[in-house]
Amino acid sequence: MAKNLSPATPDSSVNLPEDLLECLSHLDLAESTNTFALFETQKNPPNPGICLKNGGAIRLPLSDGDAKVLRAASHLLPPEKPLESSVGRTIWVVPADEFEIKNPAWELFLQEAIEKVSAGLAVDSTGKGVSAELSTLSLYDEGTSCMPGQGSDIVPSNPRTFATLVITLPSKHLGGEVYFSHGDTRIFEPAQFSEYDLSYFAWFSDVTCEVKSVSSGRRLVLTYNLVHSTLSPDVLAASSNKSMAKLDMLLSYWKENVEEETSALAYLLEDKLKGENLSYNELQGQDLQVVNYLRQAAGKYGFCIYLASLERSIELSGDYDAWNERELNQNDAISSLTSVIELDGTEVAKGMDFEDDMMIQEEPFEDVEPDEEEYDRVLYFRTVVLIMPKRYRIAYFLTPSFPRIISNYWGMTKNKGVRYEPDVTGWIDRLSASLSDPDCRGDVEEICKLVTNEMRSWKKNEALGMKTPQPFNDADIARVVAAYVDLDNKDMFLESFEMCPYKVLPSTFRSVGAALLRYELESLLPKLSLHLSVFDHVSDRFYIINEVQRGVADESQLSAHVDFPYQHWIREESSKAISDMAVAITSAEDGAVIADYCKKLPLPEIFSRVLPAVMRNIKYTSMTIEFQLAIFNAGNEGSMPLDTARVVFAHVLSGMLNGFGLFALGASNLPEQAAAHYGWNRRLYLPPHPIFDAERSRSISLLLCHCQTLHLTTELNLLVSNLAEEAKTINLYWFEFTFFPFLKILGSTIQRTKIPLQHSPFQSLFQQVLSTYVEQYVRLEPQISKDWSRPTVAPDCQDCGDLNIFLANPNQQVFSFRAAAKRRDHIYSKVSDTGIEQYTNKSTSSPYSLVLTKNTKYYELAHKGWGHRCTIAKNHLQGIDSEIDLRPFLGDLYEPITSLSMMASSTARVHNQLSPIASAGNFQQGSSILQPLAPVISNVPRPRQLPGLSSVIAEGWRSRPPLDSRDNTENQTLVQGTKRKASETLERDPKRNAPEVVIIDD
Template sequence: MANNSSNDAEERRQSSMMPVDDLEDDLEVQDIIEDSDELSEGEDLADDIENALGNDFDFEGSFYYAKTHPGAPNPCLHVQGIGSVGLPLSEVEAKRLISQAAQAPFGKGDQTVVDTSVRNTWEIEPELVSFENPEWTGWLESTVLKTVWNSLGVAPYTSKPRCELYKLLVYERGSHTQKAGGMFATVIVVLPSAFEGGQIRVSHSGSSHTIDIASTSATETSVLAWYTDVIHEVLPITSGYRLALSYNLIHTSREMPRPSLPDMGDAISQLRRVFQKWSQGKYPTLSTPYLSYVLNHEYNEISLSTGAAALQGVDAHKVGHLIPIAEELGFVLAFGKLDYHVSGTPAYSYGGRRGRWSRYDDYEDDSGDEDAPMEDIIDSYYTLKGLVDINGNTLVRGSPGQGLRFDSGSLIPEDPFDGESPDRKDYEGYMGNHYFQWGPTIDHWYFRTVLILYRRKDEIKVMFTLGGGTSWALERLKTSRDPPSEEDKLVVQELVRTLSTVPSISHQAAVIALFEYAVKWKDADLWSKVIVRAGTVRGTNSSIMVEKVLAGLGVFPFDSVKSGIEAELKVASSLPDRLDILDKVTQRVHDDQPAKEWIQKKRSACIEAYDSASVADVPVLIQIAQSNGLSVLDESIMPKLLKKTKTYHFWISLAKSLHENKQKLTTSTSTTAPSPPTSVNLLIAKCLKAAGSQWHEAPTKFYSYSWCYNPYPEEEAGKAKIERVIEVIQLCLKTGIMGPCNALLVEVLRDNKDVPMKFKTLYTPLLSELKKLLRKEKKPLSHPPFGDVVRGLVLLYVRQVLGSKPSEASMASIRKVGCGCVYCNNLDVFIVGPATKIEYREAQIRRTHIEKRIASIPDLVTFTTVKYGSPHTLVITKREAAAQATQWKSKLREAKSFVAELGHGEDMEALMGPQGYLEVQRALGLAPETAAPTQQAPAQQAEPSTSRRTVRPGMLKACGITLAGMKRPHDAR
């Protein structure tokens, strides 16, 4: 079978088929052409084409055969009266043969006449011809009875057909034969004889082909054959001589009808009618500008490079009749390789599989599972490759290894692979690991060749659709003319139409190119169409797009370009980009006053609409303030931004820039009065206050898995908050604007829930960083307002973190009860230590031993047994009073360390004030409860010194602290 396919392909390659015009006397063509007035409206074009190419076109053969046989033996031709004839045929031998030959007659009515204007051929009767090579007859019979018989599509014979020599023919220069009929089939064996010209035209039922074997005639033997009712015409020999043996192929199987070509008249008439209706728009508009007819055979890309010559059997028969109809009615035929890929899940019951979920290792061996039937389809798609015309010329080049876009809605039949077996199968087993795994998949591939049909007037649409759309069109326009051709305009029309669809990455390239062509061709209409759609385009080359829009300013009126500029302003992602566009426009309008006024309005509108609060925009905002005055920033821009959240970095950046550019801003180039420094300070204060209000907005931490996120742990969040507080304080100190600092510190001290944790995560590290900052700025810790903050936090610490000292009785009640064994030693360490709970997961005998020891200290601990697991667990928990007593020493040690970090002796007393210092000393056990606060000298009280300040009630109130009454949350008295 593979051998026959190879021979068929070679046979068609040698035949060099070319479509030609219908013969002048083929009157059937005219008989079946309908006037457009007679054509009815069509309903379904795809169905009509499928029906028209249906059963009547199922003929497997061809009405002619043509092939060169390089391995053919030399027949050792012998002609009576001449003798042996040498091959390749020489001119001398040809003239000798002609001397013994007669002019070939032809039938005219009931007479046989000789007329060289109709048939100019020499012939020698078969009885005068013989072959001295015994292999000739065997080769001829095997060639004719196998290759020719099969190619002509004749049904298998029951008795051996006969191949009878009819004539030996000699064609000289000018020799030709016009429109002669044959018998059941005529076989012509052209022996090696050098000639040029002499092409043979064969036609049947409106299909016509030209056979040309001159190029190999000098050295090769060629075999031609056609049915008797095939019209053929031998064109004149232009030089040399052609020597041919003419045979009649005789059918001898009596029980079977004589082979003949099917009557294609009605089928071709129906086919032509469908294409006429399509041509004249009698069918509803298709979803695609083309239809794709699936051929019976699959042809590889190498075969398709020869075009229609590669087709076999029914495919060749159908296309052979379609070509002349398509050419006459303005249609184009093309071929392409269609791949259909289906991905899905295999039937789990197949091959012994028992379920979807199992251990991954159980599925290592998946061999053979590609034969499993597909149960559920996950995905499917079509691709088209290697699109060529009927002569094998490439129409559209796709990317290497990739197919062209293809719409399955164009297929005829609608479901060509339904019920078909896939040409290739792949199976992929279970994937994943022990924790995550997904089931096996199976992939099916189907490979076919399709015949693409479309109207020639739709060619641009088809190439645009199949060839990659925008990329194809842009490549095609590189060869456009100026002024553009009609075809150029059609390509542009398709590009413009595409821009109205959902925007894609390629749209920007299309808009840029169309702007260029509109300017190049000075096409105002095209410019207007592109301008309307430019605003829908998003891309990375915005600067290029702007330049293309602005290029129109030198070609088209400003009013024509305005809409494009507005579109670019909408697309521009930032205020700097929008103002840059307007600056470039300003540079090009020169003295156009209306244009300048329009630009100024747009500039004002862009500033009014600003609400991004991006750090990158700060330099532009400073420029705006310098050129338009601080009032624009204060009244038009900042009010909206103050309502936004997560803008901390913006406000910090703006505050810094305002401070750094204070001198420029106070000597503004705006038409309004220069801004006084106090106005700049007011804006800086607003920025710092806005930044300070967001000190608590800790960033979100993302884990390695993109779908999983959580806030920072408390300690990490505390670090982020501290960094913001310190940064705002630093800027306040730098600018000398302390109001925002005061407000921030009050906010920091306001929320005192879970005070011990607050000190661990926020207050203690904040005081450490604040101390470093003030040291760097060469300011004491008591510098206002920080002295109040430190005082408040120290008092808050000793009252709610350290708390009141347990009573002496509670302290004295802490006692060891162990016997000295290892388990009791652990128990004693627990009793006197700061831990509040201990667990013993031990055997019952050991648990009982511990229970006996703690039975004597019910005032210190409670216990219970968790009867889960083996052995059970004894859980011992300290009572609250005992816990406070055992934790006091460590808490006191930590408190002393906390206070020592802030200062010692007189420095601490100066920071805390007499009453606050005394409270701290008492709490730390450094002063008796009866001690009185140190009295300040009258002179010192009169001084407005910052070293010994009265504590600010407002700042301490934020901490929930009051000195009056010495209130302590843990004071039981």
């Protein structure tokens, strides 16, 4: 029978996924807890069937006679063993080649022991790769002991021996305790199991072993040397990190055999990290240990590791299991890596297709509950760590993929997988930052060649009529063009430039400009002009022209080639971009670019080339303002003569005076609001609110301030006048989104530039805009009507005409309207929020009559609405005042405007009722739009005020007390005398068909 036991698996070759799984699942969590010696017992053990070549069979338990036979067949310790290692009587040793083990059952027992020892010593949880080589059969008589030493009695013949296994056979004795020391000490007592059972212990070769003397009886042991098929003794030692050693061995094997193995594997972690939580810093426990081990081993053998969020989707079938639940077929799963990051957090890929055969764990989702369940599918969200040789990462991450078409048993097809668009630009940008590093340079070359080869194949297939998606986007192709210039590869640059789409990022063309001069590619200029021609805006063309010019300038410092042909091309294309009527000059970017171009031109050329184009597009205020701001900055900074800047600024400004305003910059609106219903046949579509654009307001503010700086007083007065007039015409509820934020920005700009305010156009602008708002929004305090006349409504039918006759009649209080139900509802909807009482008179035959009765509730509601408007207006004014301090901007009008006392003048009231605008349905807080207000006072002479101030400011209004003083006892008495409490919102009449809440138009 064989004396030695082979490793647990007959084929000792590495199974990479299985071995990595075993290694990563049983990592050494802390070196201080490593086991350096192991002790086990076995009850009712098999008899090994020892048979001496010179003496015959040895029976167990050991008898006196068998002991005598064994002594006769044994030898003294070999001479290379130190004499002081044993004391007292001799240890009788029989070498392995002088006896046999006959019992086949012993081999099974020995295999189980090897697995326990291998797992206990943290070598391998299954004993894989570990074999036992029989060494000696030893007999210890009474009084025999071994002094401290390492290893077995005989020096192992196999240099790969990493540990010793000693099996104590049944032979009753006392004493013989075994001491193992390696920083710590462990003591085993095999004597207590020696009569009928056996025990065994194992220890690493670098552990000190001492056997105490046998006090009575005899001790019989079998000694085996433990050998690993791939790991050396210096790796498998008590003082070594065996997990790291195994991982080193596996990655070393993978590196050498990658062609036969795989280019990438994935290990499923326990944590579920996704989105912003996908980070090395978020790892904990076992996952952190796994990643740390992999990172350390990967650095030694040229591997890369990445963290990735895995999303797995499985469509639910129509089949149900025994528990009436829909079955999951893991074979139909679609897995993707939603995000892949390096351990430093850099994202290298997203939306990648993922194949299950990459997973180290076998069927890790089988019988696992999904994280989310939808109607037709279930979802798993997991975190994996990707492991791959570094030289394969470019091909793995930068090869695009597309969904695959698969068919089922019945011939039906569907797409499986996702389209993956690699981040070529991101990879090249990161690697190009260290282009002097040979590894990084080689990676950039590999990426560029991969993209070029893929595009070449794609174009070839396109020519053959094979329609497939373009493998890389335009921006990535352009980045490859620039990279070839950085790599100084002329041939590949020319080939990639031929593939380059026309519309790409302007930054690409800096490299193109350098290549033009470096390789003297004058013949490439016509194609470069084609790239320009596809852009519609002058700014886009100039971005490219300027980048080409910078590239030529960069290269001219390193090259002796003449750049005249390229400079001539730059001048011609610049002039063409400005003069071509088909090229748009409309945006702020266009204005800034043209102003930058003016810095290179003398004043006559500016007037002959540039200003005609600007004036031709003067209606595009955004472009015009940006042009003027850039011109002013150029003169202020010295990149253009200040006189030239002033002349150009004033010339363009003169063309935009007519129609200038906040809304001249173009509409910026929220999406259109949903339709609202008013009455049975009315449908109102609410227009969108304007969006406040801080940048546009800053531009206008700077423009106005620059006019002051350049002493363009006439132009400034006209601009301010236009803004003041615009404030009188816009919707009152748009002030919050337009003029209020604008005034804040203008005020802060004026304060920053320290422009004097007293009697300035800016002070006039603030006074006129804010007084306009107060006058038109707050309006005069309502007065109780002296007769029964009421404001009329906007008529939209003949019935409304009859209603208006009743409302305007100062002597008629009651109105009876006999009509069908829908007509009655329509009439009432017109006055439902004015306080007019109504009821339906059903005493007559059908159709019934709607009876309307005028009362004083109208005043009560109107006064409450007026108070509400006062509160809103004060809040807005206080908000502006808190940011920029309105006192210097309003001057002596500060108190009347901010306190609203200008609207409390009873002497200014010439009407005895509210404006007709207060009809039903015109105002809904926060969303509806007030119609343009008629003048509150039209026949009161204007006192001495700023130009354009409204007529509502009556004589003596500057001295009026604030509204908070509540010095209106007559009005208070009237309100207190009303029994019904005033309310802004009236409950819907249950008799009305229209399902609405009517809000009073205040």
